[in-house]
Amino acid sequence: MFDIAVIGGGIIGGSIxxxxxxxxxxxxxxxxxxxxxxxxSKANSGIVHAGFDAKPYTLKAKFNILGNKMMKKxxxxxxxxxxxxxxxxxxxxxxxxxxxxxxxxxxxxxGVKKLKIINEKKLKKLEPNISDxxxxxxxxxxxxxxxxxxxxxACIGNAMDNGAKLFTNFEVVSAKKNNDHFxxxxxxxxxxxxxxxxxxxGLGSEKVANCFGDTSxxxxxxxxxxxxxxxxxxxYFKKTIFKTPxxxxxxxxxxxxxxxxxxxxxxxxxxxxxxxxxxIDGLNxxxxxxxxxxxxxxxxxxITSFSGIRAYSKTHDFIIKESESVKxxxxxxxxxxxxxxxxxxxxxxxxxxxxxxxxVLEKNKSFNPKRKPDYFFKRLSIKQKNKIIKDxxxxxxxxxxxxxxxxxxxxxxxxxxxxxxxxxxxKRRTRAGMGRCQGGFCSPSVVDLISKxxxxxxxxxxxxxKDSKILIGKEK
Amino acid sequence: xxxxxxxIIGGGPAGLASAISAYDSGTxxxxxxxxxxxxxxxxxxCIHNGFGLTRFKESLTGPEYxxxxxxxxxxxxxxxxxxxxxxxxxxxxxxxxxNGDGIVKIKAxxxxxxxxxxxxxRGALNIAGSRPAGIFSAGTAQKFANIKGYLVGKKVxxxxxxxxxxxxxxxxxLEGASVLAVAEIMPYSSGLKRNxxxxxxxxxxxxxxxxxxxxxxGKDRVTAVEISQVDSNKNVIKDTAIKIPCDTxxxxxxxxxxxxxxxxxxxxxxxxxxxxIVFQNRETSVDGIFACGNCLQIHDLxxxxxxxxxxxGISATDYINNKHKEKDVIEVAQNENLAYVxxxxxxxxxxxDIKFYFRVKNEFRNCxxxxxxxxxxxxxxxxxxxxxxxxxxxxLPFDKIANLVDKIKISLYAK
Numbered sequence: 001m002f003d004i005a006v007i008g009g010g011i012i013g014g015s016i017x018x019x020x021x022x023x024x025x026x027x028x029x030x031x032x033x034x035x036x037x038x039x040x041s042k043a044n045s046g047i048v049h050a051g052f053d054a055k056p057y058t059l060k061a062k063f064n065i066l067g068n069k070m071m072k073k074x075x076x077x078x079x080x081x082x083x084x085x086x087x088x089x090x091x092x093x094x095x096x097x098x099x100x101x102x103x104x105x106x107x108x109x110x111g112v113k114k115l116k117i118i119n120e121k122k123l124k125k126l127e128p129n130i131s132d133x134x135x136x137x138x139x140x141x142x143x144x145x146x147x148x149x150x151x152x153x154a155c156i157g158n159a160m161d162n163g164a165k166l167f168t169n170f171e172v173v174s175a176k177k178n179n180d181h182f183x184x185x186x187x188x189x190x191x192x193x194x195x196x197x198x199x200x201x202g203l204g205s206e207k208v209a210n211c212f213g214d215t216s217x218x219x220x221x222x223x224x225x226x227x228x229x230x231x232x233x234x235x236y237f238k239k240t241i242f243k244t245p246x247x248x249x250x251x252x253x254x255x256x257x258x259x260x261x262x263x264x265x266x267x268x269x270x271x272x273x274x275x276x277x278x279x280i281d282g283l284n285x286x287x288x289x290x291x292x293x294x295x296x297x298x299x300x301x302x303i304t305s306f307s308g309i310r311a312y313s314k315t316h317d318f319i320i321k322e323s324e325s326v327k328x329x330x331x332x333x334x335x336x337x338x339x340x341x342x343x344x345x346x347x348x349x350x351x352x353x354x355x356x357x358x359x360v361l362e363k364n365k366s367f368n369p370k371r372k373p374d375y376f377f378k379r380l381s382i383k384q385k386n387k388i389i390k391d392x393x394x395x396x397x398x399x400x401x402x403x404x405x406x407x408x409x410x411x412x413x414x415x416x417x418x419x420x421x422x423x424x425x426x427k428r429r430t431r432a433g434m435g436r437c438q439g440g441f442c443s444p445s446v447v448d449l450i451s452k453x454x455x456x457x458x459x460x461x462x463x464x465x466k467d468s469k470i471l472i473g474k475e476k
Numbered sequence: 477x478x479x480x481x482x483x484i485i486g487g488g489p490a491g492l493a494s495a496i497s498a499y500d501s502g503t504x505x506x507x508x509x510x511x512x513x514x515x516x517x518x519x520x521x522c523i524h525n526g527f528g529l530t531r532f533k534e535s536l537t538g539p540e541y542x543x544x545x546x547x548x549x550x551x552x553x554x555x556x557x558x559x560x561x562x563x564x565x566x567x568x569x570x571x572x573x574x575n576g577d578g579i580v581k582i583k584a585x586x587x588x589x590x591x592x593x594x595x596x597x598r599g600a601l602n603i604a605g606s607r608p609a610g611i612f613s614a615g616t617a618q619k620f621a622n623i624k625g626y627l628v629g630k631k632v633x634x635x636x637x638x639x640x641x642x643x644x645x646x647x648x649x650l651e652g653a654s655v656l657a658v659a660e661i662m663p664y665s666s667g668l669k670r671n672x673x674x675x676x677x678x679x680x681x682x683x684x685x686x687x688x689x690x691x692x693x694g695k696d697r698v699t700a701v702e703i704s705q706v707d708s709n710k711n712v713i714k715d716t717a718i719k720i721p722c723d724t725x726x727x728x729x730x731x732x733x734x735x736x737x738x739x740x741x742x743x744x745x746x747x748x749x750x751x752x753i754v755f756q757n758r759e760t761s762v763d764g765i766f767a768c769g770n771c772l773q774i775h776d777l778x779x780x781x782x783x784x785x786x787x788x789g790i791s792a793t794d795y796i797n798n799k800h801k802e803k804d805v806i807e808v809a810q811n812e813n814l815a816y817v818x819x820x821x822x823x824x825x826x827x828x829d830i831k832f833y834f835r836v837k838n839e840f841r842n843c844x845x846x847x848x849x850x851x852x853x854x855x856x857x858x859x860x861x862x863x864x865x866x867x868x869x870x871x872l873p874f875d876k877i878a879n880l881v882d883k884i885k886i887s888l889y890a891k
Contacts, residue, residue: 227602232739277606280690280712304599306607386578393576398511398561402736406574438597440613444620458626463609467696470609471626472723475651 001181002026002165003359005194007172007208009036011148012335013200014155015347020355021162024362029156029164030184030192032171032204034465035425036418037152039202041340042428043226043276043308045266046257047240048144049338050087052107052115053250059318061110063342063349068142070344075146078154079374081258087143087240088118088127090293091135096244100138103245107140114141127237129294143240147258148340149428153418158371160417162364167192168421169465172201175212182212182328196358198330198350203274203311205333214323217333218314221274224266225282225307230436231260233298243293250337252289254297259403259431262298264290266307276307303436312336320346322354330354373412378404399449400442402435410446414453421454423447424464443470480555481505482792483571483584485562485737488517490590490769492545493782497789498588499552503796507582508549508556509573515549515556516542517592518615519778521622524643526670530779541778567741567762586764586792589738589752590785593731593770595640598692601729603635605692605701614640614728618647627651629724633701634658635689637665637672639776639865641728646675655679656720659687659703661710664839666730666865668776689725690717698723733771741765748816749773756819756830757791757800758784764795773818773833776867780833800826806880811887813837815864822877822884831871832886836862840890847872850882862888 004020006013009031020027029036048071054060075082091097100117107115116139123137124130160166171187175197184192199217201208206219229236240255255263267282283305290297313319313334323329332350335342355361377385377395388408389396395408413420413429420426423433426446433439433446447470451458462468482503484491487510495508514520519527522538529535532544549556560575571582595613610629612620617628618640630653634641637660645655658676663685665672676683690704690712705716733751744753744761751772752760758768768788769781794800804824810817815835822830832847840862847855847870854876862868870886877884 228599232736275606275695277691277693278602278604280604283602283604302600302602303597305602305604382572382579385574389574389576389578396574396576396578397559398574401511401561404561404563436597436600437594437613438599440595440597440616443616444624448624458624462696464696468609469697470628471620472629473627475621475625475627 002028002192002194004196004198004355005030005182005184005192006198006200008200008202008205009152009156009166010039010041010200010202011152011155011340011343012202012332012346013198014152014159015343016198016200016332016350017164018155018159018162019347019351021159021164022364022367023351024364025359027159027164028192028194029159029166030170030172031166031168034168034422034462035420036156036166036168037149037428038464040308040310041152042149043306044148044224044310044337044340045253045255045263046145046148046340047087047253047255048082048146049341050107050115050140050143051110051112051338052103052138052140053245054110054338056106056109059320060338060342063318063345064338065111066345067338067342068144071144071146071341074344075151077369078151078158078371080146080151080154081376082144082146083258084142084144085239085256086139086141087242088123089138089242089244090123090130091137091244092131092133092292093135097135099244100136103138112140112142115139127239127241129236129296130241131292131294145240145255145258146340151340153429154371157417158369161371162367166418172208172211177326196328196330196355198332200332202335203309205311205331209323209329209331209333212323212326212329214326214329214331216323216325217319217331219311219334220314221271221309221311222336223269223271223276223307223309225278225286225305226263226265227283227286227299227302227305229262229264229298230301230303233262233301234260236262236298237294241293243289252286252293254290254294259434271309274309276309278305278307282307304438310336318342318346320350322358328358377406377409399445400432400435402437403431405430405432407449410449411453414450421450422462422464422468423450423470426450478580478582480507480582481585481796482507482588483582484508484588484590485565485571486510486517486590486592486769486771487515487556488590488592488769489519489542489545489778489781490592490771490785491517491588492542492549493785494588494590494768494789494792495554496545496548496552497786498792499554501790501793503793506554508554509560509562509571510556510558511561513559515546515558521615521619523622524647527778530777531782545782562737565737565741569764586766586795588788588792589735589765589767589771590769591734591737591771593733593774595727596730596732598727601727603689603692606694608694608697610694610698610724611692612724612726614638614644614726617644617726621647621651627653629653631656631722632724632726633689633703633720633722634726634728636660636727636729637667637683638728638730639667639671641726642667642671642675644726644728645681646679649679649681655681656722657682657684657703659684659689661686661688661706664863668865688712692725698725701725731770731774733774735771746816746820749818753820754818755821755823755826757794757823757826758788758819759791759795763801766792773816776865780867807883808832809883809885810834811885813840813888813890814886817886824878827874829871829873830877831869833867833869834886835867836864836888839863840888842891844889845870846887846889847884848887849880849884
């Protein structure tokens, strides 16, 4: 029996899981997919928000500010790329200029530091590719960028290194309270027992809460489509560019990513399914918007488009509390933007303020906050690279030519926590296949490496588990 | 730092031919750098025949064609490094490469870039829909089939009528798969005529011109695609979608020269070819760096890759021997019917007839191809049909160029 089962392997579940391993507890993570980080944590803007956007006195505002302050150290411990590139909310007309003032005041009241409104001249000097129609902007120096799946995988990997257990393909379908614990049953009838359950299931958190008998959670879905540009466009914008927000949300942004791509999006479309298809209309809407926001948008360097579904609570604020109807069930739901930014602070709060009231917490003296290795091979010096290659020549063999990812990194992703077991898992852990050819050249080699390392036949290798086999069998 | 007279980046058909010709013209100290575990480049996976008809007057498979060159490289004992990837290249001709021994720096007197091309992906086209397994570029499917021996799907729809897609349509059909449709956004095929006949018509595979894929469906594996008609701006016309249940989608939508290595060299690039701007000897705007093969222009037949690369090899030897370092330049222009002309510049100090390669933007009939300068026509020829899928050429005798001072313009007129 586990002390605590966290359900949902996204950034919220992952960061809570890691926080729990700082204490002497037996913990596990239940994930319904073949790999962790398969929902909205793998398909969002990857922004570390400054915190001026959320309504004052909401949980969103509170955790955004706290999370923003924690992120730098958090990322460093986990060996995750993070840049404090700053963000700009741009006003393109007088009405938006007025709204910018409100946003500034809101930011100050939320406690955002280093916030100021800059004029047209300064804005165009900072970002020469901004549209000629731009009038002024709110500059938030504390804004940043991070890779959401890199962070999620690192949190879960570090938690596992510190003793957490992971169950994948564990889709919770029912749960039973038995005196001091829950019996949690999966679709294929596996049973995990835990004293406390944390529901961090994103889009699925209403359904999972229902399984436990809590019907108070109401979750909606909003689909956001994105276009990603090649890292050739590195430098096109240095800061994250937002439009002035409207009632509908923050709207479409233009931002560099930590891997030197440019991300454009998201759209915002209400949805009641988990279908993450992109649409012609959605992609056209992004193009239309970014061409109004900026000039010379290098859309011809598009390398892919994708979409994610943001789960939001119908209360329009985060839900972070123990269930009123089911003791021992902690709901951490409706964590839409700024959820990624808030995640380290939410994790800390959940453990120190909620879990601590249900269980006695004792420090785990052997907890190691560092995830090793904490470097990105491509960015090491020649000397450092040579040292690694000398110990392990597979680091000298480039498999993904577009992103310059080596065989050594792919093998590491198959061996270290949480172990990759499909092609997309390799992609999210190493970036092999993330580049301009989108896996055209490297996918046959990646499939080979997975097959050899896991000792399974080529035709059994999947893109993302279940029925997503890459090949259908041997030739005649 | 390792030193070589000539370093050739890429051991595919272009690199191999340039190495042999550089050697035979007098450069003995050569290194070929190849990122894969064998020489031969993309030919390794092209097991169909039809290679070498122009050059050897016989029909070879890709591996057979490559082997003829590999044998010659081996015979000359030209150095090559396999499993070695060039990470960067400078204007001063220092190469940084990585392999299992570590990172090496190599200094060269001359460099030939023969890095080939990559396939345009689904992502680059922004095709809408879901992102399940079963979506491949045609070349990736070819590699799985011909190198690994695995079939990628049973019910296949192909977007784009490029040659690799057409070849794969036949290959998959012969392996028992059904190729249900080939959709082509243009009003004509971008492949060779012989491939349309032998790979589609012979197997009754329908070709939908002016069509694209408007949606891909399926959660884990592809379950269907929608193909729709496009208007003259290549935008999907709503309500024209036909849904085709299938498990696999192949993309054969063009090749993009791989020139990311040149980004930091300051070599002048052509937005038309996406390759370097070169003189007739295939020298780029940086002295002593040459380019040939598909990284320079997308060829239709490997025979012409070999021809072009031999020229680059000889030119590298000339450069190493301090020939043609003085340049007397005239520019090459083109008319609106051409997609590009190569070379883009002429150095009049290099003697010899000049073969201009070009591709047309549309299908043209009753064509007149002209080379002119300042309104005076110096050379012309007629051709009944020109199509974008086939590379065209016109050869201009050197004596016509020797005294030119203005731009030389290559034009195509059609009735």
